[in-house]
Amino acid sequence: MPVTSVESDTEALTMTLVADFPVDPERLWAVFTDPRQLERFWGPPGWPATFASFAFERGGRARYSMASATGEIARGSWEFLDIDAPRGFEVVDSFVDETGEAIPGMPAMRMTFAFDETEGGSRLTNVTYFDSAEALEQLIAMGAVEGSTLAMNQLDVVLAGLREFAQGKGTQLEILDDQHVRITRLIEGPRELVWRAHVEPDLMRQWMLGPDGWRMSVSDVDLSVGGKYRIAWEPEPGTEGEGFGFDGETLLLDEPRRIVQTEHMTGTDWPSTTNDLSFYEEDGATLVTLLIEYPDAATRDAVLATGMVDGMEKSFERMERVVIG
Structure with missing residues (x-):
């Protein structure tokens, strides 16, 4: 399984996921910046993602939805704050409604994605920053640790190709x-x-x-x-x-x-x-x-x-x- 750790820090108000892959950083960058590849793993099992739009530029936005087995829909939006190809990018991830508007009472999180070369390939470090301890606890209670682990562990098949x-x-x-x-x-x-x-x-x-x-x-x-x-x-x-x-x-x-x-x-x-x-x-x-x-x-x-x-x-x-x- 690629994910090696998921740790939350209530003092720094962060959740950090680390995963290692036997491919170079450029290949890892490619799957995170191509919506058709991204949607194959961004949603955890049982909640596959579909990216309806993906304006990959500073100030641009991406909108996605995830559908459960019983038809429940969870929607999200990324606002791209910074892009440093092929080393990483930064977004604000928000819960949104069907019109793309932020849902009141749901946290918006700043996330960074870093792709670094390792001896055996590359490492993803995904850090989520929260505005408050309550927001961090809310996401953890919603299953963020388990969900992100299951989602990222789907990356092997995407990186390798089916055959x-x-x-x-x-x-x-x-x-x-x-x-x-x-x-x-x-x-x-x-x-x-x-x-x-x-x-x-x-x-x-x-x-x-x-x-x-x-x-x-x-x-x-x-x-x-x-x-x-x-x-x-x-x-x-x-x-x-x-x-x-x-x-x-x-x-x-x-x-x-x-x-x-x-x-x-x-x-x-x-x-x-x-x-x-x-x-x-x-x-x-x-x-x-x-x-x-x-x-x-x-x-x-x-x-x-x-x-x-x-x-x-x-x-x-x-x-x-x-x-x-």
Whole structure:
């Protein structure tokens, strides 16, 4: 993980994040000053960022928004105070409403981004300055330390490129905290087709089967916000096992980039999870990222113990072979 420390200082009224990367400072500078790359990591998992504008000049402004899995929107604005390419820049970061106006009662913070060369690559030092101890405590209470750590730890894949980072590694599982895991898989195929394979029943039945010897017996999907779905599997003759299925509701739909759904094991009293599925394409390859929110660590561990990740890898292999071709 790139982030090595996040420390708050109640006397200096600062929060300082330090992260190290195996790239030169110019490459690190590039991802922080290109909105299309910046929005791939600025929002923490479950709150991806979109930069609507980015006037990168002294006195210029950038506006961004972050959307949660349930459709909540958090908006922010940067005012660029100083730019010293490629060593760093300084902004005022403010919470804003849909018109871009600062939200009363929410703090505005001065932030500096410094990119320094190290023996192994480069170091990011991000210092946030607060006007008062109350403002610092307010941001920490809102999860600023955890959120900034999770956000910056997403930078590895952006800096490396999809194929260098993920090709040949299969389905990867990261346990982020007690309630969240992130599962990633690189698919050698265009995002549009990978998206369709995840939402169109005719394609789902061809690959979303887990180990060999199973078939999808139910694939009812209402692909709309608030729409319900139900999918189920049963073993083929000669294969041991009992059928099972899932049902849920679509919470957010941003075709072909993101879909968020609840998931509940049909016929059980197991609690539902929230599954945040996103797709990013680069040079003809698509990174599939599934962020799962569990109610607690016990449920997380019970689900992972079923061999879910291995079953997903078998399905992804089948997708590449049967659907992508």
